[in-house]
Amino acid sequence: MKWLSLITIIIPVLLLPACSTSLPRLEFTPGASVETLSAAVSVSITSAEHGMSGSGFLVYRRPDRLHLIILSPFGTTLLEAFALGEQITLLYPSRSTAYVGRIDELPLTSGMHGWRFMRWVMDAEPAASNSISGTVERSGIQDMRESVTYENGLVARKKSQFGDQAFYSRYALLNGVPFASEVVLLTAGEQRIRLVLDEPEVNTPLEQAVFTPQLEGITILPLSDLRGL
Amino acid sequence: MMRIFRISSTLCAILLITCSTALARPVPPLEGLEALRKVLAGITDFSADMTQEKKLSVMKRTLKMSGTVRFRKPDQFYMALNPPHATRMVLNDAVIEQANDRQEGHTRVVLPPEQGLKQWFSKLSVPVTSLPADFDISADLTNSLYTLKIAPRGTGQIREVGISFLADGTIKRMVIVERNGDKATMTFKNPRRNSGLTDRDFQLTP
Numbered sequence: 513m514k515w516l517s518l519i520t521i522i523i524p525v526l527l528l529p530a531c532s533t534s535l536p537r538l539e540f541t542p543g544a545s546v547e548t549l550s551a552a553v554s555v556s557i558t559s560a561e562h563g564m565s566g567s568g569f570l571v572y573r574r575p576d577r578l579h580l581i582i583l584s585p586f587g588t589t590l591l592e593a594f595a596l597g598e599q600i601t602l603l604y605p606s607r608s609t610a611y612v613g614r615i616d617e618l619p620l621t622s623g624m625h626g627w628r629f630m631r632w633v634m635d636a637e638p639a640a641s642n643s644i645s646g647t648v649e650r651s652g653i654q655d656m657r658e659s660v661t662y663e664n665g666l667v668a669r670k671k672s673q674f675g676d677q678a679f680y681s682r683y684a685l686l687n688g689v690p691f692a693s694e695v696v697l698l699t700a701g702e703q704r705i706r707l708v709l710d711e712p713e714v715n716t717p718l719e720q721a722v723f724t725p726q727l728e729g730i731t732i733l734p735l736s737d738l739r740g741l
Numbered sequence: 742m743m744r745i746f747r748i749s750s751t752l753c754a755i756l757l758i759t760c761s762t763a764l765a766r767p768v769p770p771l772e773g774l775e776a777l778r779k780v781l782a783g784i785t786d787f788s789a790d791m792t793q794e795k796k797l798s799v800m801k802r803t804l805k806m807s808g809t810v811r812f813r814k815p816d817q818f819y820m821a822l823n824p825p826h827a828t829r830m831v832l833n834d835a836v837i838e839q840a841n842d843r844q845e846g847h848t849r850v851v852l853p854p855e856q857g858l859k860q861w862f863s864k865l866s867v868p869v870t871s872l873p874a875d876f877d878i879s880a881d882l883t884n885s886l887y888t889l890k891i892a893p894r895g896t897g898q899i900r901e902v903g904i905s906f907l908a909d910g911t912i913k914r915m916v917i918v919e920r921n922g923d924k925a926t927m928t929f930k931n932p933r934r935n936s937g938l939t940d941r942d943f944q945l946t947p
Contacts, residue, residue, distance in 0.1 A: 565847075
């Protein structure tokens with residue numbers, strides 16, 4: 513039994529260095545971060561009540577502008593989500609309907625609840641150096657307490673004070689900026705959102721129109737009216 | 742979401758109808774639709790490779806995807822997109838299922854029976870004698886390439902669906918223009934007809 517106890521102690525210790533080096537050691541520019549992003553995206557949303565998967569585009573401008581486009585298998589637009597600060601607009605072209613409100617008003621049962629964390633997920637600046645590994649506790653955006661785990665200076669995982677977790681992987685270097693091509697969000701509400709980004713363009717100019725919903729002829733409803741995806 | 746899939750099912754039906762087109766000369770829209778119906782009668786299944794390009798009106802970027810499509814009478818349709826956008830969609834009459842390559846985000850939508858594939862094809866079991874009231878239809882012929890344009894009237898999401906095909910019935914391209922100016926182009930290669938597709942070719946899981 514002593515051997516068993518010893519093994520149970522040794523194995524985690526042996527595994528620890530392996531875990532801490534799972535992200536690559538990239539020679540990124542200190543202080544460089546994603547200011548703007550434009551990328552093709554594959555997204556899947558899984559929860560107890562809802563499921564959705566699809567492809568599209570993701571456009572982001574730091575700190576709080578985001579435009580997500582989800583396409584149907586035929587290439588038509590299923591959903592456009594625009595986030596600006598605390599405001600969010602969910603535009604469904606096939607229904608000629610948009611749902612507008614504050615992000616924290618997203619109904620828990622809508623299947624879109626996880627999107628309230630997207631700003632938090634996108635806030636994943638690298639550490640000052642690629643020699644930094646470990647976990648720090650800090651006050652993140654909107655003064656939310658969070659723990660951030662770095663591996664080789666790259667954000668590997670974030671955990672909010674409420675138990676929401678984001679995992680970052682498949683890093684690459686773009687113009688000196690480290691960029692995670694895969695992000696998985698597990699909310700405390702047991703919703704799972706997986707984003708896989710492809711052909712990213714980082715820190716290129718983006719026109720304001722990209723972040724502005726076109727609502728002419730669109731019926732606008734409050735977020736509380738949103739049912740399902 | 743229901744309406745989204747209704748549109749998908751409509752587009753699916755248009756796609757399937759035109760996949761089997763064989764017109765030998767320029768024709769008025771009504772004759773063209775009737776010819777399509779006749780050709781469809783000789784098809785039991787169809788499959789092709791596909792590339793898809795999506796151009797967004799507000800961005801100077803194009804999303805490119807590739808995959809395969811399959812159809813089998815009377816009511817099965819399958820579409821699979823390759824990585825990195827791997828997604829599968831299966832339509833069995835009025836039941837649509839969709840998931841990605843990891844079987845995440847599984848979506849299942851049941852349409853009303855009147856919107857199922859079976860219903861679409863039963864409508865085509867009788868000759869087309871009048872043009873659909875809610876569509877503007879036009880056709881042109883360039884060399885041996887026909888282009889048929891179908892524009893739903895009203896202010897819905899779809900402004901126009903264009904289908905290009907050769908006189909021998911080979912579907913070449915399908916273009917969907919949305920009201921906001923976005924354009925999706927599907928180009929087909931290696932079309933295969935009546936190759937003996939089975940239920941196994943229409944499963945969500947690989």
